[in-house]
Amino acid sequence: MKKHHLLLIHSAKGLSKSLSSIKKEVVKAEEGEVFDVELAEDLLKANQRLAEENKQLLHSNGIKTIDIMGAIGSGKTSLIEKMVQQLKKNYRIAVFKGDLTTTIDAELIARHGVETIAINTGKECHLDANLVKKALMKIDLSSVDLLFIENVGNLICPAEFPLGSDRRVVVVSVTEGPYMVVKHPFIFMEADVVAINKMDLAEAMGADPKRLERDVKTINPKATVVTTNCRTGEGVGDVAKALGL
Amino acid sequence: MTSQIVQNVLAEAEKRKAKKVTEVHLVIGKLTFLGLEQVRFAYEVLTKSTIMEGSKLIIEEQEGAVKCGNCGYEGNFKYEDDPLYHVPVPTLKCPQCGNVVSIASGKECTIKTIKMLI
Numbered sequence: 437m438k439k440h441h442l443l444l445i446h447s448a449k450g451l452s453k454s455l456s457s458i459k460k461e462v463v464k465a466e467e468g469e470v471f472d473v474e475l476a477e478d479l480l481k482a483n484q485r486l487a488e489e490n491k492q493l494l495h496s497n498g499i500k501t502i503d504i505m506g507a508i509g510s511g512k513t514s515l516i517e518k519m520v521q522q523l524k525k526n527y528r529i530a531v532f533k534g535d536l537t538t539t540i541d542a543e544l545i546a547r548h549g550v551e552t553i554a555i556n557t558g559k560e561c562h563l564d565a566n567l568v569k570k571a572l573m574k575i576d577l578s579s580v581d582l583l584f585i586e587n588v589g590n591l592i593c594p595a596e597f598p599l600g601s602d603r604r605v606v607v608v609s610v611t612e613g614p615y616m617v618v619k620h621p622f623i624f625m626e627a628d629v630v631a632i633n634k635m636d637l638a639e640a641m642g643a644d645p646k647r648l649e650r651d652v653k654t655i656n657p658k659a660t661v662v663t664t665n666c667r668t669g670e671g672v673g674d675v676a677k678a679l680g681l
Numbered sequence: 682m683t684s685q686i687v688q689n690v691l692a693e694a695e696k697r698k699a700k701k702v703t704e705v706h707l708v709i710g711k712l713t714f715l716g717l718e719q720v721r722f723a724y725e726v727l728t729k730s731t732i733m734e735g736s737k738l739i740i741e742e743q744e745g746a747v748k749c750g751n752c753g754y755e756g757n758f759k760y761e762d763d764p765l766y767h768v769p770v771p772t773l774k775c776p777q778c779g780n781v782v783s784i785a786s787g788k789e790c791t792i793k794t795i796k797m798l799i
């Protein structure tokens with residue numbers, strides 16, 4: 437419950453002035469009483485509360501949830517596709533795919549025979565717990581034990597919006613340049629697992645994945661770093677293992 | 682986010698049947714993605730033709746801080762300098778004992794107070 441402090445400030449100070457101005461001030465006081473409302477309402481906490489609710493709902497249905505984040509084009513969808521291929525024999529999987537518009541990626545994932553819900557945010561550059569809550573109402577939770585949620589391509593905002601997942605993965609590719617991790621410390625602080633993707637292009641890019649790994653571990657000592665090639669599926673098994681799958 | 686702020690203030694004003702909102706005091710954490718200039722700009726745009734138009738927007742920045750579950754340290758991040766890039770990065774290491782810390786503040790976007798005319 438919000439606590440409200442109501443402070444009624446009448447223009448009583450006008451009484452010390454001349455008659456004509458008192459008349460003015462009295463009229464003013466009648467026109468408007470100033471209310472000072474103390475709210476202390478943290479809007480980002482509202483999302484956190486919803487995320488907790490989502491988590492509880494998922495857990496009560498025995499579902500493990502993984503949230504995949506990363507820059508645009510880093511390989512999030514490819515990672516999910518490969519994980520779905522490798523894990524669908526052991527798990528009943530569902531996927532939520534966040535995008536501003538289109539269902540292109542959702543359809544790619546659905547081809548692997550898993551229930552896929554496309555969440556179109558319209559203009560929001562990140563998924564939030566409310567959108568995930570809505571998507572959860574569209575699936576039969578009793579028929580799922582593993583849920584992947586692919587966030588919108590963005591290394592900034594998703595760090596602020598937990599969705600209710602058990603683990604968060606950040607995908608960063610060697611084609612994004614050597615500074616991507618140090619430029620976005622806060623999203624890497626959220627990550628349980630970091631996948632350094634597109635390893636097949638590392639040499640062509642002159643990229644040093646060991647440097648990227650070191651940057652991640654400097655910022656977040658508890659993150660597990662795995663190198664991957666989501667085109668061939670190399671390293672994906674290690675991501676799954678790091679996630680306890 | 683600014684749109685949500687405006688919606689919430691308007692809802693509070695509606696509850697009290699306020700005629701005009703004169704001042705809104707926000708606390709925005711330094712670790713959030715919210716840019717103060719952008720919030721100010723969006724606020725001006727979004728409050729036009731509402732009872733919030735012309736209201737004063739005060740933004741207080743909240744410092745980011747971490748808390749250590751191991752030694753009880755509470756304070757600023759430990760920054761580390763990369764020898765090659767010379768970029769000081771914030772880390773989740775406790776400056777006191779080296780254990781992993783959690784973020785205690787700097788991630789909020791709070792409507793602290795609203796001044797309105799009834």
